[in-house]
Amino acid sequence: MLRIAGVLAVVALGLSSAHTKVNKHKPWIETSYHGVITENTDIVLLDPPLVALDKDAPIPYAGEICAFNIHGLEAPFEAVVLNGTSGEGQLRARGLVDCELQKEYTFIIQAHDCGSGPGGTEGKKSHKAVVHIQVNDVNEFAPVFREPQYRAAVTEGKIYDSILQVEATDQDCSPQYSQICNYQITTTNTPFAIDRNGNIRNTEKLNYDHQQEYEIQVTAWDCGQKRALHSVPVHIDVRPVCKPGWQGWNKRVDYEPGTGSKQLFTQMHLETCGEPLSSVRTTVELQTSHIGKGCDRETYSEKSLQKLCGASSGSTDLLPAPSTATNWTASLVSDSGRDSDLIFRFDGRQAAKIPDWVVPQNLTDHFTIATWMKHGPSPGLRAEKETLLCNSDKTEMNRHHYSLYVHNCRLVFLLRRDFTQVDTFRPAEFHWKLEQICDKEWHYYVINVEFPVVTLYVDGVTYDPYLVTDDWPIHPSQIDVQLTVGACWQGGEVTKPRFTQYFRGSLSGLTIRPGKIESQKVISCLQACKEGLDINSLESLDKSIKFHFNPAQSILVMEGEDLENMNTAVRKVSYINSRQFPTPGVRRLQISTTVQCFGEDTCITIPTIDAVVMVLQPSEPRITITGVERLSRPASNFRATEGISLFQDLHIISTVTRADTAARHTGILEEIIHNLDYCDVLVLGEELSPELESLQLQPTSLLGKHLDATNSTSGMSIYGVDSMSNYEQVIRQVRYYNWQPEQLTERRFRLTCSELNGRYTSNEFNVEVSVWHSSEAGEHVSHMVAPPLYMQVVHHPAMINDLYPNHVSGLPSAATVVIVMCIAALVVVVVLGIYRIHVTHQQEVKLAETNKETDMNWDDSALTITVNPMEVRGAEAGIDATEKRIGGKLNG
Numbered sequence: 001m002l003r004i005a006g007v008l009a010v011v012a013l014g015l016s017s018a019h020t021k022v023n024k025h026k027p028w029i030e031t032s033y034h035g036v037i038t039e040n041t042d043i044v045l046l047d048p049p050l051v052a053l054d055k056d057a058p059i060p061y062a063g064e065i066c067a068f069n070i071h072g073l074e075a076p077f078e079a080v081v082l083n084g085t086s087g088e089g090q091l092r093a094r095g096l097v098d099c100e101l102q103k104e105y106t107f108i109i110q111a112h113d114c115g116s117g118p119g120g121t122e123g124k125k126s127h128k129a130v131v132h133i134q135v136n137d138v139n140e141f142a143p144v145f146r147e148p149q150y151r152a153a154v155t156e157g158k159i160y161d162s163i164l165q166v167e168a169t170d171q172d173c174s175p176q177y178s179q180i181c182n183y184q185i186t187t188t189n190t191p192f193a194i195d196r197n198g199n200i201r202n203t204e205k206l207n208y209d210h211q212q213e214y215e216i217q218v219t220a221w222d223c224g225q226k227r228a229l230h231s232v233p234v235h236i237d238v239r240p241v242c243k244p245g246w247q248g249w250n251k252r253v254d255y256e257p258g259t260g261s262k263q264l265f266t267q268m269h270l271e272t273c274g275e276p277l278s279s280v281r282t283t284v285e286l287q288t289s290h291i292g293k294g295c296d297r298e299t300y301s302e303k304s305l306q307k308l309c310g311a312s313s314g315s316t317d318l319l320p321a322p323s324t325a326t327n328w329t330a331s332l333v334s335d336s337g338r339d340s341d342l343i344f345r346f347d348g349r350q351a352a353k354i355p356d357w358v359v360p361q362n363l364t365d366h367f368t369i370a371t372w373m374k375h376g377p378s379p380g381l382r383a384e385k386e387t388l389l390c391n392s393d394k395t396e397m398n399r400h401h402y403s404l405y406v407h408n409c410r411l412v413f414l415l416r417r418d419f420t421q422v423d424t425f426r427p428a429e430f431h432w433k434l435e436q437i438c439d440k441e442w443h444y445y446v447i448n449v450e451f452p453v454v455t456l457y458v459d460g461v462t463y464d465p466y467l468v469t470d471d472w473p474i475h476p477s478q479i480d481v482q483l484t485v486g487a488c489w490q491g492g493e494v495t496k497p498r499f500t501q502y503f504r505g506s507l508s509g510l511t512i513r514p515g516k517i518e519s520q521k522v523i524s525c526l527q528a529c530k531e532g533l534d535i536n537s538l539e540s541l542d543k544s545i546k547f548h549f550n551p552a553q554s555i556l557v558m559e560g561e562d563l564e565n566m567n568t569a570v571r572k573v574s575y576i577n578s579r580q581f582p583t584p585g586v587r588r589l590q591i592s593t594t595v596q597c598f599g600e601d602t603c604i605t606i607p608t609i610d611a612v613v614m615v616l617q618p619s620e621p622r623i624t625i626t627g628v629e630r631l632s633r634p635a636s637n638f639r640a641t642e643g644i645s646l647f648q649d650l651h652i653i654s655t656v657t658r659a660d661t662a663a664r665h666t667g668i669l670e671e672i673i674h675n676l677d678y679c680d681v682l683v684l685g686e687e688l689s690p691e692l693e694s695l696q697l698q699p700t701s702l703l704g705k706h707l708d709a710t711n712s713t714s715g716m717s718i719y720g721v722d723s724m725s726n727y728e729q730v731i732r733q734v735r736y737y738n739w740q741p742e743q744l745t746e747r748r749f750r751l752t753c754s755e756l757n758g759r760y761t762s763n764e765f766n767v768e769v770s771v772w773h774s775s776e777a778g779e780h781v782s783h784m785v786a787p788p789l790y791m792q793v794v795h796h797p798a799m800i801n802d803l804y805p806n807h808v809s810g811l812p813s814a815a816t817v818v819i820v821m822c823i824a825a826l827v828v829v830v831v832l833g834i835y836r837i838h839v840t841h842q843q844e845v846k847l848a849e850t851n852k853e854t855d856m857n858w859d860d861s862a863l864t865i866t867v868n869p870m871e872v873r874g875a876e877a878g879i880d881a882t883e884k885r886i887g888g889k890l891n892g
Helices: 002-022 302-308 520-527 563-571 635-639 724-731 776-784 814-859 873-886
Strands: 032-038 043-047 065-071 077-083 088-093 104-113 129-136 150-155 180-185 192-194 199-202 213-222 232-239 245-247 252-255 261-263 269-271 277-287 333-335 343-347 366-374 386-393 400-407 410-415 426-433 442-450 453-458 461-463 467-471 481-485 488-490 498-500 504-514 531-535 546-549 555-560 573-577 585-597 609-615 622-626 630-634 651-659 667-672 675-684 693-696 708-712 715-723 735-738 746-755 765-772
Touching (some): 032 088, 065 077, 077 104, 192 213, 269 563, 277 531, 277 563, 302 520, 302 715, 366 386, 386 488, 386 504, 410 442, 410 453, 426 453, 531 546, 531 555, 563 573, 622 746, 630 635, 635 735, 651 724, 675 724, 715 724, 735 746
Parallel strands (some): 032 129, 150 232
Antiparallel strands (some): 032 043, 043 088, 065 104, 104 129, 180 213, 192 199, 245 269, 261 573, 277 585, 343 504, 366 442, 366 504, 386 400, 386 481, 400 410, 426 467, 453 461, 488 498, 546 555, 585 609, 622 651, 675 746, 693 735, 746 765
16 A cells, blocks of 8 residues: 555656646746827837747647736736737727826736646736827817906006916826917007017007007917817907196086085095105185186175174265266276176276265264275386375365375275374375286275274284384365276376276275274175185094195195095095075186105196086075056045055065976976065156155164165165065055145055076066045045955965966956946945035044144154165265166155
């Protein structure tokens, strides 16, 4: 048994040894391979080709190659044997390879032979070889721009090397397909070009006035000549050359009357072109020299303004409107100006003598001279004296007692005292040197004399004289003096008396008030301006901004160090006009600015800008007078103490038509309240006969009101700035008297009223007065049956559609009136038949008593106003502007 086992072991060992000898060699492959595969394919092209050799060939199995193994599970490749005998193999991708995910792969590969038998047992492995595979790219992506759009800004007039750069990218992995090789502007006829790097430049100088913005389309190509699917828009803004100055302001600002304060520069800001500033000073000037006396103010008469402002009474107007009573200004050149603002223009050839009965005779140590003056530099190298006001000897000598004149842009007031007071040197000439005297603008000058102190007010601001010269008093004489305006009268020391030292300029409202001086409050009120500049929301103004207004609020100066605070302050500047009916038209604005830079001798210059405020036309008022138009009264009433009240049921209203926002094409009537400045009662037909009839007004009816009245045979004028209600109260007190009503059949009167010196006038309201010449009882009955037409008055504003609103519809028909009158007449006849004898006797007694009483009342003239300016020389001061309107009618 042992022997058999030993034999079997020897046989097995022999067989094993024989097989080992068959597969003696390992397969052999290259030590490294380089492969290329195109993305989206699966075959790898290897260099060198994948071939395994085995020295055991041609022995079956041992010399054959059974497999190629890849080490590295992450590698998406596999190797397959194409021919086991020749050892050829192939490398393939297990799936699609994406270059954009991974461009290269590296892994290990080994070859396996088939071993000793079909089962591949005891096979041998080759050494490990390194395989490098590169994934070839396919141009599958188009270029895409990084931004959806591009924007840049350039300054006009410059050529730029590069305005901006556009950039496109490509998702392909290879340099050939992922790089952008070209850009192109697809918009035609543009002054721009682009290079291969995407830099855009302009090919010509751009002009802001020609075109402010350009939009161009740009596309891109990759190096595989694939074009971008979408072009990109490029916006290029053209900016004007940076010029320092104010920006964001409007040339015109419209102002609606009655809207209060309106901001002028809501979006304005100062462009400094990057220059750092240390301080800014801005001046805003409202230029209104063409509006009235340099401003839009209520142009009532000088006397009315004095009452409104509380001025002392007793002033004498030396330049009243020409009329029969005030004829010394008739030869002067006058200009009604704006809103009847009476202005006298002197060109060096006109002057006026003031009548002796007008000249104030009681000038003492206290008096006031006031005037509006507009004056420019005197012509010629040697300026002559230009006299506004002069009181000089009428004959024989050439002494100037007092005068006001301009000389070399200096205002001089001369006051020579009488020798009888003190025989010593005393102040005689007072000099002021002011820019206002020759700036060709209107200014209000007031000279208050409290001898020896003389104070000048210009536009409400006080100025002391810079020079006062003394002189001897004037020796007493019996020579009369002559007061003149516009020149000085030289009555002596010449062959022929003449005017000299003529004035060249404009004057208005020249007055003298003896015995009193005006307070600064009154002076400020008299020259106060109704329009001007304002600062909206003053409390919100930054504390670092310093501002200053001139007295008239026509000039505003602001200073600050911070530019933004200054911009904010300028945006708060407003225009305001407090007039109820402002003068429409243009108001010029000028904004001038100076800046200071840090550490710079020279700094930027800010141009002055000009703008306008356009004051729109205000809604014009319609002044309407209503009341009873026909009066029929018994004859005895005309002689009675009360007389006939002409306007007992008078009503004055004013309406404007406002635009209806709901219905743009229609308007609605709205009643408004404002002042009147005169109402005239004119006698129609023959003038009043002073022996037989008169219009009268009790002085007590004017108490507590800003009203005066004048009276003549042509009518009565009530004047002064006051409310419509006060005018109503006074006019209702106007009474007509007639001492011989038996000779009167009827009298007709006309009432008209005005606002702003005739700028707005009422309708002509006519009243007809008739007399009953029958008995008292008959008169009484007739009055009761009178038709209601004359007693019906309409006051509702909505019914005022005509200048004569008393024609009211809905009156009784003629037939009805006749029937009523017939019935009434029948009743009267019956009553009279019973009552006539008793009444007749009592009537005669009563009539005699009434005549006696009325005669006594008429003699008491102190209770009435019956001043006739033509007969009473001193009444001129009370006539004022109202008498000039009706001229000869009121003056006979």
